Amino acid sequence: MKIAWQNCSSLNDANLVLFGVSSSDASLYKGSEKAPQAVREASHKYYSGATLSAERFVLLPESGVIKKGLYDFGDISKGEIVEFVSRMVSLCKVPIMIGGDHGCTFNVLKALNSLHKRFSLIYFDAHLDMVSGEGHFYGSVLSDASRLKYLKLNKSACIGFRAFREEELKNARKNRLLLVPASRLEELSIARIFSMIKRRVYKNVYMSIDIDVIDPAFAPGVSDPVACGITPLQLCSLAKRFARLKLMGCDIVEVNPKRDKNDTTASLAAKLLAEIAASIK
Numbered sequence: 001m002k003i004a005w006q007n008c009s010s011l012n013d014a015n016l017v018l019f020g021v022s023s024s025d026a027s028l029y030k031g032s033e034k035a036p037q038a039v040r041e042a043s044h045k046y047y048s049g050a051t052l053s054a055e056r057f058v059l060l061p062e063s064g065v066i067k068k069g070l071y072d073f074g075d076i077s078k079g080e081i082v083e084f085v086s087r088m089v090s091l092c093k094v095p096i097m098i099g100g101d102h103g104c105t106f107n108v109l110k111a112l113n114s115l116h117k118r119f120s121l122i123y124f125d126a127h128l129d130m131v132s133g134e135g136h137f138y139g140s141v142l143s144d145a146s147r148l149k150y151l152k153l154n155k156s157a158c159i160g161f162r163a164f165r166e167e168e169l170k171n172a173r174k175n176r177l178l179l180v181p182a183s184r185l186e187e188l189s190i191a192r193i194f195s196m197i198k199r200r201v202y203k204n205v206y207m208s209i210d211i212d213v214i215d216p217a218f219a220p221g222v223s224d225p226v227a228c229g230i231t232p233l234q235l236c237s238l239a240k241r242f243a244r245l246k247l248m249g250c251d252i253v254e255v256n257p258k259r260d261k262n263d264t265t266a267s268l269a270a271k272l273l274a275e276i277a278a279s280i281k
């Protein structure tokens with residue numbers, strides 16, 4: 001099954017290439033390996049359908065159209081990410097990944113690092129993911145990423161976090177990562193937060209969304225829920241603004257269908273994908 005918003009039938013014609021990674025090996029709980037299929041299914045179940053005369057329709061994003069060609073490549077394994085993303089970028093395509101555990105993001109960043117161009121990371125997460133050591137697991141993504149030469153964490157931002165250990169905060173500060181905790185999104189306007197982050201980041205930006213950044217009331221289907229999260233609209237509004245920058249690629253990870261309630265989280269991830277795809281320049 002392909003995502004409902006696919007609007008071109010071959011990789012050649014596509015500007016945006018969606019792919020899934022069926023992996024949960026870096027997650028505390030199993031389940032995120034089922035996310036790519038659950039998100040695709042939710043895109044059909046909640047945002048597309050057929051008329052009585054069997055004519056297919058798809059519900060549009062807010063802007064009314066996905067102008068860019070979007071192609072759903074299907075799923076690849078975690079071990080194939082580096083090569084796949086490198087190939088997509090060399091073909092001037094924007095890769096959009098559905099995880100999988102957050103560890104998948106490190107492999108994408110590794111591929112982008114091999115372009116030898118400085119780039120920034122915009123990282124939405126309930127957690128700081130800065131546990132020390134070369135962990136290559138969901139809790140050490142940013143620590144692992146800090147060792148990539150061309151990814152500049154001092155020109156990057158972590159948004160929406162509210163659960164971290166003392167050493168993670170120390171590591172984040174040492175790397176001069178711009179920290180925007182969840183409560184800041186309630187205190188400041190989205191426009192202000194966006195302009196603050198935009199001033200900080202390079203032109204080349206990768207955006208990673210751990211769906212647990214959203215409050216568990218809206219996104220119960222995650223492995224490690226944390227209360228006092230941001231709202232779907234806050235995330236959507238910010239993510240769309242970032243998508244209008246020169247986005248190298250993006251991902252939505254850590255949807256866990258095994259813990260989801262009535263597909264709430266999968267359907268939210270699908271909606272976000274459509275809104276982001278429609279906003280990418």
Ligand SMILES: [Mn+2]
Pocket residue numbers: 102125126127129138210
């Ligand atoms: Mn994470």
